[in-house]
Amino acid sequence: MLLIRTPVMLQALERSLEKGIPESLKVYGTMYHMNRGNPFNLEALVDRWPDFHTVIIRPPEQEMTDDFDHYTNTYQIYSRDLETCQEVLELPGTVNWKQSLQFQGLQPGLEKVIRKVAASKSVQVQTTDTILYINPETLKRLAPSLLQRDHANKLPLKTSRPKKEIDEGKFKPSTMEVDNAGLVNGLWSFGGNERSLRFIQRCIRHFPSLCLSGPEGTPVSWSLMDQTGEMRMGATLAEYRNKGFISYVAYHLTQTLLARGFPLYSHVARDNPYMHRMCQAMGNVSIPCGWHQWNCVPLASSR
Incomplete structure (x- = not known):
């Protein structure tokens, strides 16, 4: 995985992620904050550049010091190719599977990938699946094609x-x-x-x-x-x-x-x-891809 470091590359990544909304919105929103001060001190990794398949955002290793703190040990993930996404999650140094952690993403297809890799690492997975809502003015600005027909007829929304x-x-x-x-x-x-x-x-x-x-x-x-x-x-x-x-x-x-x-x-x-x-x-719009969180706990862990 490649660590994206420079401001120019980080801004380019944000623009590229915008094209994947709504599925990329969790990662896009994180990148938005990273490019405007990065208050959580996060880092962005891609499988290749500039034509990436998978993006993972995570805290730096030195901040993930509590093996049971999945609130800190959080990975936002977006992938254009779920097969290569599995390869990324299996790479040493990408995800610390020995910790309790969570993945957050807006792609239902990540469920199968994460569970397959987790099983190979002896990690138990608990899925939370909820309804995703996007603000109408955010949709107008970033993904106008997603507006439902009855909403579009009432513009400005x-x-x-x-x-x-x-x-x-x-x-x-x-x-x-x-x-x-x-x-x-x-x-x-x-x-x-x-x-x-x-x-x-x-x-x-x-x-x-x-x-x-x-x-x-x-x-x-x-x-x-x-x-x-x-x-x-x-x-x-x-x-x-x-x-x-x-x-x-x-x-x-x-x-x-x-x-x-x-x-x-x-x-x-x-x-x-x-x-x-x-x-x-x-006026918020529900989006079919949904909102997903995967909490992962190594089977050998105890609290």
């Missing part, structure tokens, strides 16, 4: 404002603070542990976020962004649900991020009808 109004005198919009990470960690379906807490703190520290704070000054609803450019970890405290708070937060954070040129997308669990309705009401 914009993010829809929530119908419910929020009393901003009582509930104050603000950015999340690192000290609020525990609230997020307690409600995030992928979290609830010390390693996920550190990941959330890092996201709050480096990327835009938005919350609504209640009368006591504590966040009651919030949305964050991760290192791949995805809007994630949105939630509302139980006693404040069904009041339109998360719609307010998602809409206003979206406006901030669009103004900065970020590609915007998110995922929703299949059994979460409220969030599906919210995404659709905002």
Whole structure:
């Protein structure tokens, strides 16, 4: 694998990945942040250059020091050729299969490849498969051909404002603070542990976020962004649900991020009808390729 180092090559890789949207969006979004400060200190590898087949983005080896921290040991992956992708994953030095890790990608075909290589490495795989939503203005800018016909007839297509109004005198919009990470960690379906807490703190520290704070000054609803450019970890405290708070937060954070040129997308669990309705009401478009995460644990590992 070749490590892409120079700014010119990294920018060229971003432009090339844009042509593969939506399947490349997870890697494209990560490259977008890498080319604008790289706050997670990530590195991009390709199987060849410039006509690559497979791209893998990962942290540098010196940062993946905790063999059980799959939040840090994360690999974003996109491939134009799944056969050569298998060869890449088998190459020494590309993936540390002795660690607990996760792959993230938007290609269903990666499932078979990852499981085949993992089996040869005595690694157990758990798959998470959810619905991918892309912001309509992101689609217009990066992949207009993906817009559905009924959406295209309504151009210009914009993010829809929530119908419910929020009393901003009582509930104050603000950015999340690192000290609020525990609230997020307690409600995030992928979290609830010390390693996920550190990941959330890092996201709050480096990327835009938005919350609504209640009368006591504590966040009651919030949305964050991760290192791949995805809007994630949105939630509302139980006693404040069904009041339109998360719609307010998602809409206003979206406006901030669009103004900065970020590609915007998110995922929703299949059994979460409220969030599906919210995404659709905002004009977000569900994409057939879906959102996928593969958590890999060596069979010899113990926590």
